[in-house]
Amino acid sequence: MAKDHSPANYKCFHFLCYLLFFLCFLYSISFIYYSHCSSPCSPQTTINSPPYNHSSTINLISFPSSWNHLSFSSNPPPRHLKIALFVKRWPRQNLAGGLERHALTLHVTLARRGHDVHVFTTNSSFPNSSLPYYSNAALTFHPISPSPGGYLNQALAWKEFQIQNSSQPFDVVHTESVGLFHGRARNLTHLAVSWHGIAYETLHSDIVQDLLREPKEPRHSAFSDKLGKVVEEVKFFRNYAHHVATSDHVGDILKRVYMIPEERVHIILNGVDEEIYKPKPSSTISFRRKFGVPESAQLVIGMAGRLVKDKGHPLMFECLKRAFMEDSKFKTSVFVLVAGDGPWASRYRDLGPNLILLGPLDQTQLSEFYNSLDIFLNPTLRAQGLDHTFIEAMLSGVPVMGTRFASITGSIIVGSEVGYTFQPTVESLKESIFKAFSDGRAVLRKKGESARNRALRLFTAKKMGAAYERLFLCISDNLYCNYPLPADREK
Template sequence: MAFNSKSKKPPVMSSPSAPCTTRSSLFFILIFTVPFLFLLHTSRSTSSLCTPFASTNVNPWSGDLRTAQFAWNRLPLTQLQPPPIRLKIAVFSRKWPLGTAPGGMERHAYTLHNALARRGHQIHVFTSPLDDGKDTHPDETPTAANSPRIHCHEGEAGKWRYNKAYELFEEENQRQPFDVIHSESVALPHWLARNLNNLAVSWHGIALESLESSIYQDLTRKPGEPMSPAFNTSLYGVVPKVLNEIRFFHNYAHHVAISDSCGEMLRDVYQIPTKRVHVILNGVDETGFGNDLSLGLDLRSKIGVPKNGSLVFGVAGRLVKDKGHPLLYEAFSKLIKKHPDQNVYLVVAGSGPWEQRYKELGNRVLVLGSMTPSQLKAFYNAIDIFVNPTLRPQGLDLTLMEAMMSGKPVMASRFPSIKGSIVVNDELGFMFAPNVESLLEALEEAVREGPKRLAQRGKACQEYAASMFTATKMALAYERLFLCIKNHTFCVYP
């Protein structure tokens, strides 16, 4: 999706004197972060809809969708074909994937708007030049039937220039006004968005969550290891950025949070009125992931997992610190040393700084490098349980949804976003505090249960994922929101 490079770099404020740096940083943490963490860990008022398979256990919900404080994915939305109104939708995305493995936000935008285009809506994507080695102009962009029309502004490939993209938008808007405008994060700055009443912005991560992520990453320091100067300095930028966000977020007419906890923060901390905050969880292409035993066995044989292997853990994504790889590296290292008789394996799909470190653990760790979505299908089918040790509370990793869609239980950091939207009950997997000791305990519990019990959990995961995390369900939820923005009669459900 649209990669927000600028918004993720906190501005650095100069310190008046070096000796005050640490004390000032701790002061910021005490006055701002501690109340925030208290808010996240207090008991949450959740609807009875916020449990898996709830449609069979509770009365159907009805009312004004704008007042709903749970994920719209939980509603049994009807897939009418064609939709009641064919909308003209403008999409602002910093990047649009073309022939390469996209990042999380890019995958979200691509999956969502291709699904909406297939439903008959007219999708116009305003983005940076495509990195395809060609000089692509808006009127020359090839457009297949039922697919988004891509408008690339001029300039360097992959370099986002919102002003140029907005000029293209205004030209198209004059020809025929857009019904709805969708911005992926701050692809469309707030000073341009504030006058657009038909605009919705999807938040894939906010500065308040980034601050918490930085704290969790620093807590992975070993005893006696000094605090990173970069971390200490960054606190001076991120806190003002949070305050700035709280002020300018009000300029967006509608906010889409991709987790229940993010929606709660937008309402309670960022003080956005309830009727302007809508929770719609991400979805993945349901046709690309599923059970395929032979595919998994073939990959196991190819990468060298012996037939007598007792359990296979798997992890996928960028192998970087904020994804929690320091935790998994240490925890799995301790597991195989503490239980040398247990023939367990860890399969790593991804690339990054921790790739070589994993290889140092010996033949119990198999590093496969980056994988395409089609290759990931085999990866998920080859493992017994998927591990996500992320140190980033913001957003929801698509890998968790892909693993569950493939019939695999998950093991994940106990963050409000994951606990409230993914691992919503104990049958779906394991949760651990973001530290080595807690993760090691979870790994040991999975080993004790064994593949047969984990497979039972995996069936529950697949059932829940099919009801919540499909691209179809995500597209229907966004479609209903866009219809509601266009005409308030569509805000009443059912």
């Protein structure tokens, strides 16, 4: 009998294939979620306890856990590297995303340790044609005209790189994400790429956002295209010699799902400047007064970043709206400070005087902002990378509250002693906020101390810079792949 090749059967077959993939994906997400610990959980999880015997010598290339758990020499190495950095944009004051801020923090730290850093980026990063200056850090900038789409022009950047490389070859090349495309990167063995978000993570984000979609709201047109993007990444990621995962979760995904050999995947968690973000008790009262927070406030919650949909602000708006309606005490005694700007700013104003919009803040102002808080909350729906705002708050001695994504629970909020986590639903978020409210300031201060201690151990610019420095040295000279070296043992 002839087979039925009707369009209806084809559609049914394709639907079953997508359904099967979707169910497999949900299973993998559940496995990763539970294996990486949900809150509350024990602080001693396998992902945060690297299998390293401090009396033995190891090869760093095969070290399976975060390099932030290791202690490298605080003294600059005897060998100084010539480093090429490819980054799409260079930060402009407070107008920068996490990737750009990572590039700034890391490479200023490396330059201050004596390394010769060359930055290949778009000239649109410097609108006044004046290149930035950083004290005790000599960075050489190579501004490149952007592509028609506003990105780093790969052909021009590569030509400038070759000119600089011909006089004295670079010891190592670092690209922030696809600052340097894989077509050219595949020919460089002394290259490392840092990933601040991968397509596989966006699938989880898209599922969450689709579940929160209003009944009459249309599904995003790109929803079904993300599967193809994951496949494309799996294909071209292998062209980069070394991969730096900025969270424990991404390191696991790069090894298991993207099938990159373990010796080419290195986990180095993000860090921020510990000299800027630190406890400053004297600024707490003055900052609150400046923006109209009364001394009678029992809880001050803070949020920071772009006020857009995928950062969770529709979820947060609905949560606060219900909380203010359901609990009169909460409405009169809880104040929410929001640093940043975006479409949801106007919606937040509708919640009343207890919701205070601060607008974009520079780093000094952000430091004062964190110090004015009882708790910092990030309602993000994007399960990508390792958000700097969590780290900035923790270094400031503030407990944190975040969405229960694997990157957050696996690296940041590893237990209830540093903060709270919630499922990306209104009810779960509201429950966590009310829990923090009922716990009170004494409990929150204790959590803040634990959060700062964890951040000092793992998330400082010095810690991140020392780990990247060692990786770059290792890439250029195998001698530095041994750990510990005599200099590492010096106190």
